[in-house]
Amino acid sequence: MTERYVAAIDQGTTSTRCILFDHAGRLASVAQREHKQHFPRPGWVEHDAMEIWRNVERIVPQAVAQARAQPDQIVALGIANQRETSVLWERRTGRPVGNAITWQDTRTAGLVEQMSADGGPDRFRDRCGLPLMTYFSGPRARWMLSQDAVLREQAEHGEVLFGTMESWLIWNLTGGPDGGQHITDVTNASRTMLMDIQTLQWDDELLDAFHVPRAMLPEIRPNVEVYGHATQVLPGTPIGAALGDQQAALFGQTCFSPGEAKCTYGTGAFLLLNTGARPVRSSHGLLTTVGYRIGNGDPTYALEGSIAVTGSLVQWLRDRLELIGSAPEIETLARTVDDNGGCYIVPAFSGLFAPHWRSEARGLIIGLTSYITKGHLARAILEATAWQTREVVDAMNADSGLALTGLRVDGGMTSDHLLMQTIADVLGVPVERPMVSETVSLGAAYAAGLAVGFWPELTGLRHHWHRAARWLPEMEASRREREYDNWKRAVQRTYGWLRPEDADEA
């Protein structure tokens, strides 16, 4: 019998990947292409949506060829994407209006500040599950339309469309200007601040508050459903799933029961806990978000601890400071020393996300003495990821009233053993990696495969999960507490760096 595959597209922050999975959930091929990061001003981070679409056009056939498969062996296509990154485009021509504005971009700081003055940052939290932050798409949409009165008018007439990256890709995959479907999914929509977290529909009050015309918004659909068939790239293949990348990873780790959690280490790191059929409001700085929705069934919700900067801090060491030639070399550099030498790095490049939510914080390196070498900086960078994980785990434990007994991790950074050991050390619990580290893609593939019946149901997917590696805590409790205290003091010192009068520029 000819092998059949599900293709997953993971449209991430730094690159886009296409991965084929076989029926046992095993990776059969990978094609990947990075796209350019545009930093037009401090705090601004943009992507060229057209470049990303062209990358998709190239990598999907590459992945099919690498698996020595024919296009008709691909039973479904699933999409996972960097969340909150937003783009406007012209319905008639398919041309993006300016660059996509990414989730790390802080240009809406002034707007967010201004909106928070009236009712505080949590004024929409009961409705949409999120605090007012530059992180989310709603303020971004308002900012984009505020730049140009003509653009606003076109948006009001639905001539200019809004979308996060899955909307952009699905619209192009299904024909673009020639009948392309303008849709989003509940997980991506749950990151806009424009959707009611209970009804899973765009909310008029929220749309009013952000001055967003309904005509430019995509239709909100479940995560697992055949939306249509591709006319481009893989003509005739059903598009069976779209999920935000972190929700896709939750799905790929088969965290289908309340209480199950995972943490994905990529550009940022994101800890998601399945909370079941009801949205849980956090009192410790976590986000309430949609986990997934299968067809027209009940949605599953999640609590999320979002960390903005983890892998991107390693990239900063590589690309901006040029102290390493490739990201994995940070482990080699960090192992040239035994500890951090008293040095701490708090990477508040886009302010601090969970559990602090401080837009005005900015990064710092503290504890510098003439003793510090680049090896200590490398240690401090890896430890920053570990301590930020500890902070969101503490928040998760406080919200749920339960102590996490182990952490399931995934993502590219899990190949860094020093980092994984450090995370086990600072959490004081075992850390384990599943046999497929590409859980974002795997989750998108699982969801798309379910939509077309390639896999019959959720629970069977659990049998595909196997432990590939496990790290046990080794650090003494007294040292852990001392180091955590140092970290917290370093974090405190990042607060309030950006003054309100600076907010409009950065």
Next chain:
Amino acid sequence: MARMPGKVQSIERAAAVLRLLAQGPRPLGVVEIAHALGLPKGTAHGIIRTLHAVGFVDQDARTGKYRLGSQLVRLGGAPLDDNELRARALNWSDTLASRTGETVRIGVLGSASEVGIVHHVFRPDDSVQVLQVGDTLPAHACALGKAILAFSPDATASLKQATLERFTARTITNGRVLLGQLSTVRERGWAFDVEELSLGEAGIAAPIRDHGGVVVGAVGISGSPQSVCDGGRNPRPALAARVMETARAITGELAMRRQ
């Protein structure tokens, strides 16, 4: 303006030989090189012998063919970082473990007689297992080691007279016998051991190549002799094919890094 000195023809020709060897995936013989570059065989031979003497090309002991030398690769940049090798190999070693149901490890040659484990994927049965990354194994007594030794001219030269440490009754302790087996490894493209390092354990491994085809490590599976071998205690060909396929995929991943 001073007249520029003329170009040195033999250096141009040497550069062409190196470019030619860098292009192809397989080693080339003198006649092939001479034909490819349109040189008389004697001229080509002289250039190659000189490049060999300075370590810029290596000669395969069995076939007598030439490939880019390890010295040249070191000259061209930093050697492959162990942690980068692991990162590049991650997806493919996971897939090998899930396809074969066995433990997967990646090793690199440390000091001449030892293999350092740089990556380890648990056997996918969810039993309690401990990460072996950082451990070292005696190269002559395990499949990983043999897969690397077979393509390491320095190491093979020192094996001729050597007496090797015994771990089990099946450990190969005679250097000449091992050399004979390594030549089979070169022919087949993969190595194996059955209870040569520890009882109840067998392994199959294949070399991972970097720039210019230089072997930088090996990827292999290990498990019980019953699961890795057939009834005659020979490694199962299907498993060997999977291991080779994985080594090729990782080699391809490393090649992308250099682009």
